[in-house]
Amino acid sequence: MVEEKRKLNPISSDTYNERFKRLKSQPNLSMLDTINIKLLDFDFDKVCCISSSSINVYCCLTCGKYLQGRLENTPAFIHSLNFNHRLFINFQTLKIYILPDNTLFHDEGTISVINEIRHLISPTFEEEEISTFPKRCLSLNKKEYLTGFVNLNSTSDTSYITTIVLAFAHITPIRDYFLLKKDDVGDILKSPNLENKLGLLIRKIWSPQLAKPHISPNELIDYLNIHQKSNNESTPSQQTVPLKNPTTFLLTLIHQLSKTSNNLKTILFENLQGKIDIKSSSTVTKNIIDQPVDDESKKKIKAKNKIVHTPFWLLKLELPSMPILKKGLKADDIPRVKLGTLLSKYNGTVSTHAAGNQLRSLKLKSLPNYLIIQYDRFKNNLHVNGIKNGFSVRNRNQTLIDYPMKMKLLNREYQLIMNIIHKSSSIPALNNVNDIDDTSSWLIQINDETTDEWWEINERSVSRKEKQLLFLGEVFLQIWRAK
Ligand SMILES: [Zn+2]
Secondary structure, eight states: HHHHHHSOOOOOOOHHHHHHHHHSSTGGGGGGGOOOOOGOOSOOOOOOOOOOOOEEEEEEEETTTTEEESSTSSSHHHHHHHOOOEEEEEETTTEEEETTTEOOOOTOOOHHHHHHHHHHHSSSOHHHHHHOSOEEEOOOOOEEEEETEEEEOSSOOHEEEHHHHHHTTSHHHHHHHHHHOOOHHHHHHHSSHHHHHHHHHHHHHHHSOOOOEOOHHHHHHHHHHHHHHGOOOOOOOOOOSOOHHHHHHHHHHHHHHHOHHEEEHHHHHHHHHHEEEEEEEEEEHHHHSSOOOHHHHHHHHHHHHHEEEEEESSSSEEOOOOOOOOTTTGGGGSSSSHHHHHGGGGGEEEEEETTTEEEEEEEEEEOOOOOEEEEEOOOOEEEEEEEOOOOOSSOOOEEEOOOOSEEEETEEEEEEEEEEEEEOOOOBBBTTTTOOOOOEEEEEEEOOOOOOOEEESSSEEEEEOOOGGGGGGGEEEEEEEEO
């Protein structure tokens, strides 16, 4: 960029006119040879590399630089003169311009390389095509991949975001909403809201024409970094889960997306939200029941027993407490618990003590088409001087879950389609004092329902996973689809 800026010095008018005439006389079609598709990368924020502006930005189809403007003395115009790079695509309209002439390149959608470029910037889909997904494809760099099963590689650890983006991309009604949304492409690229940024990423995840078999989520991450800083203000002692965890991001996403579009809000509520009945009764009431009651006492009992229908996005399951494990233990040493046992919390018969001298029981009332279960591995588990004070990744509950691939709940058949798995890594101790907590990262396992194969996707790779080995992962979230 430094070199480029240096070359932006005013050009003498003679040289300028001479070059301008020479460039203008070249015929249109030969300009296609100046396109170097291998150098084009559209996963980054669409800002000019010279002016840092996001208004009216073009991509040079020869070298891939993002540059503003096309009128005289704009960065794109000067770049075309300096380097004899001729074709530029506008990120908002996807129209191609010839510079420095500043004329429209009329391709009428008939030139395949230009269609490919448009698809790389903003993939579009037809309904019939989606019904054939996932589909085996070759990327432009000749690598095989399966649409929908691509890794989102980021420069920082953003696995708590990318796992949820992939999960959303595999919830069919949400996927179809984004893939079939017929917006003007200009609007999508022009208005940078969360829905558009997420939608573009989901459309790239399912694109059969990727440049490489992986995608950078940087455009969405940059947007989130700018717009969602204020959400992360809790102090470590107030935390009960890792700050960067998929659940918090999932709930933020649902909350934010519900505000931007009514159609999307309906899809989210219809497919992801269930209801439980929370019945609470005062322990005082219980004592009264054992004694003869007069009419006045009966009224009190009635007032103290209440049922509240409560919506939920995630069904939280507590794990039985377990001893803190030492490093290097094998799977056989780790306690296991059956999913069915954990779910019994929601059958309405288990009472637990709640705040205000209350006994509380929970009963599933209605279940969504996509049921999200969260296993509570990070409770208030950090003890400082014998007092519970925040949480620690190292002290998390590592209990393994025995779960079936199919289950019946409230007379609905559910099939497991995704797992989000927690991984921890420890930082080497300094001077034998290991007071730095472990760090968390996340990966996702997704079932390809057309072949019943499982795929494990982390930020660097996609690999096939044996179904029999799935339960060995430290599952944190599961998504079950109703039949
Ligand atoms: Zn260029």
